[in-house]
Amino acid sequence: MLLALETSCDETSAAVLRDGVILANVVASQVRLHAEYGGVVPELATREHLRNLLPVVHEALDQAGASIGDLTAVAATRGPGLPAALMAGFTSAQALAFARGLPLYGVHHHEAHLYSPWIGGQPPAAQFDQFEPNVSLIVSGGHTMLVHVRGELDHTVIGSTLDDAAGECFDKVSKLLGLPYPGGPLLDRLAAEGNPAAFEFPRPLLAEPNFDFSFSGLKTSVRYFLEKHPDLADDPQALRDLCASVQAAIVEVLVAKTVRAARQLGVKCVTASGGVSCNSGLRRELELRCAKRGLRLRVAEKRLCTDNAAMIGVLAERQIRAGKAPTPFDEETRPGWSLER
Amino acid sequence: MLITRTHSVAETEAAGESFARSVQPGWVIGLSGDLGAGKTAFVRGFARGLGSPARVHSPTFALLNEYEGGRLRLFHLDLYRLNTAEEIRGAGLEDYVTRPDGVSVVEWIERWCGESQATEGAGPGTLRRIYLRTVDEQTREIAYDCAGA
Numbered sequence: 001m002l003l004a005l006e007t008s009c010d011e012t013s014a015a016v017l018r019d020g021v022i023l024a025n026v027v028a029s030q031v032r033l034h035a036e037y038g039g040v041v042p043e044l045a046t047r048e049h050l051r052n053l054l055p056v057v058h059e060a061l062d063q064a065g066a067s068i069g070d071l072t073a074v075a076a077t078r079g080p081g082l083p084a085a086l087m088a089g090f091t092s093a094q095a096l097a098f099a100r101g102l103p104l105y106g107v108h109h110h111e112a113h114l115y116s117p118w119i120g121g122q123p124p125a126a127q128f129d130q131f132e133p134n135v136s137l138i139v140s141g142g143h144t145m146l147v148h149v150r151g152e153l154d155h156t157v158i159g160s161t162l163d164d165a166a167g168e169c170f171d172k173v174s175k176l177l178g179l180p181y182p183g184g185p186l187l188d189r190l191a192a193e194g195n196p197a198a199f200e201f202p203r204p205l206l207a208e209p210n211f212d213f214s215f216s217g218l219k220t221s222v223r224y225f226l227e228k229h230p231d232l233a234d235d236p237q238a239l240r241d242l243c244a245s246v247q248a249a250i251v252e253v254l255v256a257k258t259v260r261a262a263r264q265l266g267v268k269c270v271t272a273s274g275g276v277s278c279n280s281g282l283r284r285e286l287e288l289r290c291a292k293r294g295l296r297l298r299v300a301e302k303r304l305c306t307d308n309a310a311m312i313g314v315l316a317e318r319q320i321r322a323g324k325a326p327t328p329f330d331e332e333t334r335p336g337w338s339l340e341r
Numbered sequence: 342m343l344i345t346r347t348h349s350v351a352e353t354e355a356a357g358e359s360f361a362r363s364v365q366p367g368w369v370i371g372l373s374g375d376l377g378a379g380k381t382a383f384v385r386g387f388a389r390g391l392g393s394p395a396r397v398h399s400p401t402f403a404l405l406n407e408y409e410g411g412r413l414r415l416f417h418l419d420l421y422r423l424n425t426a427e428e429i430r431g432a433g434l435e436d437y438v439t440r441p442d443g444v445s446v447v448e449w450i451e452r453w454c455g456e457s458q459a460t461e462g463a464g465p466g467t468l469r470r471i472y473l474r475t476v477d478e479q480t481r482e483i484a485y486d487c488a489g490a
Contacts, residue, residue, distance in 0.1 A: 009403065046433040082404050084433025142402030163381055164399045172376055172401075216399070220377035224478055336407045 001066055002073045002320075003057065003096070004313030007089030008081025008109045009142065012052035015309035016064035017317055020126035022119065023064035025303075025310035028052040049088035060309075071102060075316030078106030078327065079337030086333040094329055103326035105316040109307075110339045113138045114149055115318070116311040117271035117298040124301070126314045128152065132269045132296070135262040139254060139282075140274035140306070141167035141182070146211045146261050147339065149271075153322055157339050158261060159211025166250055167276045169215035173222050173246050177233050187243045188279050194237075194244030199225070201249040203256075211261050213253060222246055247281045255285045262295055273300040273311075343485040346476070353379040353473075354386030356483055360471075361390025364444050366413055369437075371450025374473030379481050380448045383473065384417050387446055391415055400448075404432055414443030420452035429453050438468075 001023075006013040012028035061067060076093035079086060090106060097104035114136050118127050136147045136155075144167075145160035164172070167184055174183020179190075202221055204214040232238045254276075262270050270290050276282060277299050290297040304310060347353045360383075364370070370387075372380045385397040391411030400406040400419040408415040416437050423429050429438065429452065437445050438453050447453065454468065472484040 047431055080403075082432065140402070160396070161398055162396065163385075165402065168399055168401050176376065216377075216381065223375075223377045335405070336409070 001064075001070045002075060002313050002317055003060070003071050003093075004074075004107075004309040004316060005053070005057070005076040005089040005093050006109070006307055006309040006312050007049045007053070007085050008077045008079070009085060009307060011307040012049050012056050012089075013307065013309035014053070014056045014060040015313045016060050016066055017310070017313040020128070020314065020317060022124045022126075022310045022313070023066065024060040024062075025124070025308055026056050026060040026063065027306075027308055028056050046082060046084040046088060049085055050092075053088065053092050068096075068100065071100065073097075073103050073105065073316070073320060073326075074100075075105040075107055075312055077109045077112070077312055078331075079108065079334030081109060081333075081335060083333065083335040086335060090333045098329055103320075104329065105319060105324070106327035106331060106333075107312050107315050107319075108337055108339060109312075110138055110143065110145070110147075111155070112311040112315040113273045113300075114147060114155060114271070115314050116273045116300040116304045116308075119304055119310060119314060120301065124304075124310070126317070128318070133267045134269035134271050134298075135258060135265060135267055137254065137258045137270070137272040137277070138274045139166050139272065139276040141165055141171060141184070141276075143274060144213050144215070144254075144276075145339075146258060148261070148265050148267070152318060155339070158265075159213065159257065161213040161215060162205075163214050163216035164219060166213070166215055166254060167274070169219050169250055170247075170276065170279070172219050176219075176223055176226055177239065177242065184276070184279070187247065188281060190240045190243040191247040191281055192244075194240030194242070196244040196248035198238075198241035199245040201225075201246055203249055203253050206253050206256060211257055213257065215250065218246075218249060244281075247279070251279070251282045251285050254282060255289050258286070259289045259293055259295065263293065268294070269296040269298065271298045271300075273305060275306045278302050278305045345483050345485075347379075347481045347483060348479050350379065350382050353382045353481055353483070354389070357383035357386030357388075358390035359386075360485075361387040364391070364413065366443065367440060369439065369441060369445045369447065369468050371438075371447045371454070371468050371470045372473065373449070373451050373456075373470065375475060378473040378475050380473055383471070383483075384446050384448070388415055388417075391444070405434065405437065414441075416441050416443060416445040418445060418447040420447065420449040423452050426453055 015025040016023045074097040149155045170184035393411030395408035406417040470486040474482040
């Protein structure tokens with residue numbers, strides 16, 4: 001039985017797995033912890049990871065019907081991420097593994113994202129029997145990248161954003177529109193009732209023959225648009241049309257480049273994960289374009305799109321199975337860890 | 342205060358590149374400016390001016406990106422998601438905005454120190470401030486409130 005911890009950014013999460021089956025996956029911001037632990041504390045404060053960790057681990061073990069003594073391995077996100085946040089989870093995992101004499105596995109956060117679309121079923125479990133080579137879109141507030149996953153534990157980054165992440169573009173456009181932060185999910189809901197062809201916004205790098213993205217200019221073009229039409233966002237339908245038009249621009253670039261990459265690399269499967277893969281417009285467009293091109297599509301389940309420890313555990317178990325050596329106890333976190341190395 | 346104007350993203354990057362050439366270890370450079378004013382573009386040029394080949398991208402969600410390969414280690418911070426000095430300390434970022442082991446460039450620095458903290462007589466580890474302002478779609482005004490530019 002394996003315990004996995006994830007603390008690379010805002011979320012404190014712990015998961016318990018056995019042979020690919022996720023027995024528990026607890027994310028601090030998504031649950032109300034028992035009052036005895038003082039409840040859930042505000043996100044973004046790194047030191048709060050330390051306050052959250054113990055109750056989150058206890059909750060995960062309780063849900064799994066397990067105790068510390070049942071564990072045979074410990075995994076934690078080693079990077080990339082905010083240094084102090086990573087350290088909270090990684091050193092806690094080190095301490096637990098060392099004290100219990102268990103092997104420790106330091107996992108790459110983005111590599112774990114590559115496998116979250118392969119978690120499914122009830123109880124949720126890693127479905128590696130269904131795995132096939134794919135192009136994987138990791139798209140969130142902090143990241144936008146395309147990865148060629150040739151096989152299990154074998155991948156190459158083929159493109160990423162040159163400036164802002166797609167989720168950041170959603171949130172900053174929402175801010176310009178006066179929507180409450182974080183505005184991405186709200187923009188998605190407004191866009192559902194708007195006309196995506198109402199206004200024309202740029203599709204950055206769409207015509208470029210590479211797999212990189214750029215969303216900073218799109219954000220700025222929305223700003224200029226609003227300066228020219230200062231009252232437009234006050235009209236509810238115009239606001240919905242604007243949201244739909246901006247979302248269409250972001251989604252078109254993401255989907256077109258993802259599908260193009262799959263075709264060029266000759267893979268028959270596309271996967272997507274990260275917070276923005278919850279966006280309904282993106283999910284719908286991926287489904288349409290993949291179906292049209294005969295590509296199989298696997299998008300992470302909504303509760304596994306955002307940062308979670310289950311995917312950390314799934315990858316760690318797979319690495320153990322593949323014979324990967326544990327991470328020595330004198331190793332440190334790697335805040336700037338690139339997926340290539 | 343030294344004020345210049347740039348007329349494209351490339352020129353804003355070039356301004357950052359040239360500023361970076363005179364930067365000393367321990368400097369903290371605070372950037373202020375609206376969404377789309379060109380802060381991240383300035384940092385992209387800044388990294389190039391330090392000689393780093395790193396791909397500079399927005400740290401809005403990560404809060405901190407670190408770029409190596411230049412003559413100084415570059416910490417690229419973005420305080421957009423944080424509202425108070427207390428939250429910045431809570432995120433473990435205080436050292437990066439006071440005494441970096443290299444050089445820090447901090448977007449939305451006003452979240453740490455307010456709108457108009459002076460930087461006269463700045464030494465190593467002291468804040469130097471740069472204000473970016475959108476004049477029109479292409480033009481940006483860059484105001485350096487610091488010596489050594």
